Amino acid sequence: MLALFLREARLGTRAGSGALTGVLFFLAVVAVIPFGVGPDLNLLARIGPAILWIGALLASLLGLERLFQADRDDGSLDLLLLAGSRHMTALTVFVKCLAHWTVNVLPLVVVAPLLGLFMNVEPTGIMAATLTLAVGTPAITFIGAVGAALAVALPRGGLLVSVLILPLVIPVLIFGVAAARGAIADPDPFLPPFLILAALTLLFAVIGPLAAALALRWSGD
Template sequence: MTALFLRELRLGIRAGGGALTGVLFFLAVIATIPFAIGPDLNLLARIGPAVLWIGALLASLLGLDRLFQADREDGALDLMILAADRHMLALTVFVKCIAHWTANVLPLVIATPLLGLFMNIEPAGLGASTLTLLFGTPAITFIGAVGAAVSVALPRGGLMVSVLILPLTIPVLIFGVLASYAAVADPDPFLPPFLILCALSAGFAVIGPVAAALALRWSAD
């Protein structure tokens, strides 16, 4: 599994600058908002955590269609399906998801404190947004693995992945934004929505790879 993780990590870094593309898209979303709503710093600070989460969510969707596509094109996916039983295939999908998140989504989390300055977010809000993205974005990747597995047999499944998984990511978005706002709003507790966000990531870490493995077997039949 370690060798698989390192292989997928190298492929993810080399595959067309996916991490750089995601960060640039994230930057484009964040930088456009102040021009759209005007120079109201108080308004920017209020909506900042939500904008960061929406930008990170959309940027996280960019490379999900490539999660299994390269393996399908070179035949490696068929070998994985034939050689592994149901549980091992789910574990393989889990490792691929972790590698994809590390190569493509973790740079978005690292860039969040810097991009949050565009939104005039105070330090506590920046720290909370970064922390919630760190623990919440893995859920998006695990959900995306299901969409990527369902659409892997389609010739142009990139848009289909986004259409399939975007509604499923709404609970992650809601609790991520709630926790970020709670860090800067004194009456609101930070811990409950943050723990629910962590629970969503942990739950999808189990459900996502299993569902994706079943979808891959179905697509191979």
């Protein structure tokens, strides 16, 4: 399984993998917001954590559809599925998700504090937003794996994957933003939404790979 993780990570960082596309997209989304809403610093500070979350959410959807399609195109997916009795398929999916998150989504979390500065978010808010992103974004990848597995046989499944999984990632967004806002807006609590966010990630870490493995099993052709 470590071998699979290393292979995926290596593939993600080699030339032509597009791992930085997400970061650039994230940067673009966050950078244009101040031009759109105007130079009201208070307003920017208030909506800042939400913008960071929306930007990171959309950026982490990029490239999700390639999660299994790349393997299907070169025939590796057949071999990964055939090894199901040695490595449970759900576990294989889980490791692939983990590698995908490390290579494509972790950089988003890393640049989030910098982009928080663009939005005039105070330091506590930046820290809270980064922490909630680190805890919440794995859930997006695990949910995305289900969409990617369902659309694996479709040649242009990218948008379909995003549309399929968006309704499911809305709760993650809601609790992520609620926790990030809770850290700066005084009456709102931080801990309860943060714990729910962590619970969502754990829940989807189990359900996502299992559902994706089932979908892959029956997508055979």
